Amino acid sequence: xxxxxxxxxxxxxxxxxxxxxxxxxxxxxxxxxxxxxxxxxxxxxxxxxxxxxxxxxxxxxxxxxxxxxxxxxxxxxxxxxxxxxxxxxxxxxxxxxxxxxxxxxxxxxxxxxxxxxxxxxxxxxxxxxxxxxxxxxxxxxxxxxxxxxxxxxxxxxxxxxxxxxxxxxxxxxxxxxxxxxxxxxxxxxxxxxxxxxxxxxxxxxxxxxxxxxxxxxxxxxxxxxxxxxxxxxxxxxxxxxxxxxxxxxxxxxxxxxxxxxxxxxxxxxxxxxxxxxxxxxxxxxxxxxxxxxxxxxxxxxxxxxxxxxxxxxxxxxxxxxxxxxxxxxxxxxxxxxxxxxxxxxxxxxxxxxxxxxxxxxxxxxxxxxxxxxxxxxxxxxxxxxxxxxxxxxxxxxxxxxxxxxxxxxxxxxxxxxxxxxxxxxxxxxxxxxxxxxxxxxxxxxxxxxxxxxxxxxxxxxxxxxxxxxxxxxxxxxxxxxxxxxxxxxxxxxxxxxx
Ligand code: 173
Numbered sequence: 001x002x003x004x005x006x007x008x009x010x011x012x013x014x015x016x017x018x019x020x021x022x023x024x025x026x027x028x029x030x031x032x033x034x035x036x037x038x039x040x041x042x043x044x045x046x047x048x049x050x051x052x053x054x055x056x057x058x059x060x061x062x063x064x065x066x067x068x069x070x071x072x073x074x075x076x077x078x079x080x081x082x083x084x085x086x087x088x089x090x091x092x093x094x095x096x097x098x099x100x101x102x103x104x105x106x107x108x109x110x111x112x113x114x115x116x117x118x119x120x121x122x123x124x125x126x127x128x129x130x131x132x133x134x135x136x137x138x139x140x141x142x143x144x145x146x147x148x149x150x151x152x153x154x155x156x157x158x159x160x161x162x163x164x165x166x167x168x169x170x171x172x173x174x175x176x177x178x179x180x181x182x183x184x185x186x187x188x189x190x191x192x193x194x195x196x197x198x199x200x201x202x203x204x205x206x207x208x209x210x211x212x213x214x215x216x217x218x219x220x221x222x223x224x225x226x227x228x229x230x231x232x233x234x235x236x237x238x239x240x241x242x243x244x245x246x247x248x249x250x251x252x253x254x255x256x257x258x259x260x261x262x263x264x265x266x267x268x269x270x271x272x273x274x275x276x277x278x279x280x281x282x283x284x285x286x287x288x289x290x291x292x293x294x295x296x297x298x299x300x301x302x303x304x305x306x307x308x309x310x311x312x313x314x315x316x317x318x319x320x321x322x323x324x325x326x327x328x329x330x331x332x333x334x335x336x337x338x339x340x341x342x343x344x345x346x347x348x349x350x351x352x353x354x355x356x357x358x359x360x361x362x363x364x365x366x367x368x369x370x371x372x373x374x375x376x377x378x379x380x381x382x383x384x385x386x387x388x389x390x391x392x393x394x395x396x397x398x399x400x401x402x403x404x405x406x407x408x409x410x411x412x413x414x415x416x417x418x419x420x421x422x423x424x425x426x427x428x429x430x431x432x433x434x435x436x437x438x439x440x441x442x443x444x445x446x447x448x449x450x451x452x453x454x455x456x457x458x459x460x461x462x463x464x465x466x467x468x469x470x471x472x473x474x475x476x477x478x479x480x481x482x483x484x485x486x487x488x489x490x491x492x493x494x495x496x497x498x
Pocket of ligand 1: 186215267270303304305307308358361
């Protein structure tokens with residue numbers, strides 16, 4: 001890409017027959033790519049002949065277009081002085097959200113992780129909130145993830161001299177100041193312009209481990225470059241249909257010092273997150289003029305589904321030895337839900353599993369990770385000494401409090417993943433929000449461990465919880481939308497009117 005192109009020339013290519021766009025001051029001919037674009041052609045055509053950077057940035061790694069578009073379609077650099085600025089009119093909704101942003105509670109008045117969620121909901125653009133907060137189908141599992149922790153009760157021990165308590169530990173051989181790692185969540189720039197880097201920087205300052213998502217808004221290298229020397233990082237992996245791409249990605253990560261590979265196994269197809277899907281639908285309905293007969297099948301699929309078509313649904317247990325052959329990193333399967341699969345993972349030589357239902361975003365009415373923990377620990381105990389230093393069980397989903405973490409640890413978890421909690425922290429307050437979230441969790445650990453009578457994480461034992469109600473799914477079921485809003489109430493016998 002050497003030639004300099006003027007904005008006026010780019011503007012001449014503003015149709016389906018010849019479509020150029022500008023991204024990060026580079027000009028690309030995307031005409032032949034329109035129908036291949038995972039997010040559909042309509043959104044590209046909206047920016048035909050124009051600068052698409054603002055729309056591109058939150059949902060693509062910076063190098064996506066360079067890596068995916070054949071080199072002959074890279075037209076050149078644009079002379080920035082010649083590009084007419086696409087002035088985005090602030091809508092009433094934008095103004096309302098900006099006012100809320102300006103009126104956010106001061107950080108020191110944020111007292112728990114729920115507070116971040118409330119602020120994020122108020123200040124995020126509706127589309128971002130819909131993507132982050134949505135879960136699959138009737139959103140029963142996402143609620144259950146919280147409810148399950150509430151069905152576990154503590155059995156605290158007293159008089160144990162809890163003057164000093166220590167909740168630091170190691171996770172997969174890496175030091176961690178908390179029994180928590182930051183779990184992968186995609187598309188961080190929908191929430192904040194610095195995206196995942198908010199997490200990387202806060203994690204560096206506070207000795208927390210971040211799991212880098214395959215579908216981060218920042219590129220993998222940007223994130224690793226932002227880390228401090230020796231800062232431990234994990235990598236979440238979506239396996240590409242083209243295994244050479246996956247191999248290169250994994251080996252590059254290992255070379256850059258990533259310590260563990262968390263292969264996502266619960267998403268051969270992405271769940272239907274209806275809030276996200278409806279948001280896309282509404283937007284498209286009001287959006288650009290589209291040409292007749294356009295092939296645009298993905299218009300109502302939501303952000304995540306649109307960019308997930310590369311994920312290989314043929315992934316199987318047969319692939320595990322291949323992963324072992326291409327990397328020496330720890331291999332962890334993220335999204336295991338049964339003792340049967342836990343044993344298969346163990347026998348396949350993996351170093352651990354994450355009991356996860358993907359934050360309630362995949363198979364709705366799946367049980368919570370913490371509920372599955374009990375049977376899975378029992379099954380693994382039949383395979384050898386426990387705890388097994390060579391096989392870790394992690395749990396994620398619905399974790400918002402140190403007490404949730406301690407419950408999972410008491411039941412046999414090695415450590416716990418927090419995804420949305422930190423995502424909402426940086427969506428509402430950037431890096432400082434993440435640091436505040438870590439500080440809140442630290443304060444909660446201190447108090448809860450004292451009150452529980454555990455001085456170290458290894459003193460958090462099964463006898464400290466009563467999980468007898470955990471298997472009961474009665475009670476906290478969410479309201480039934482269909483019943484409450486569509487079905488007519490049953491009538492009563494009517495009195496005579498005359
Ligand atoms: O849960 C998700 O949204 C997710 O994992 C994902 C998968 C593919 C693309 C974007 C996000």
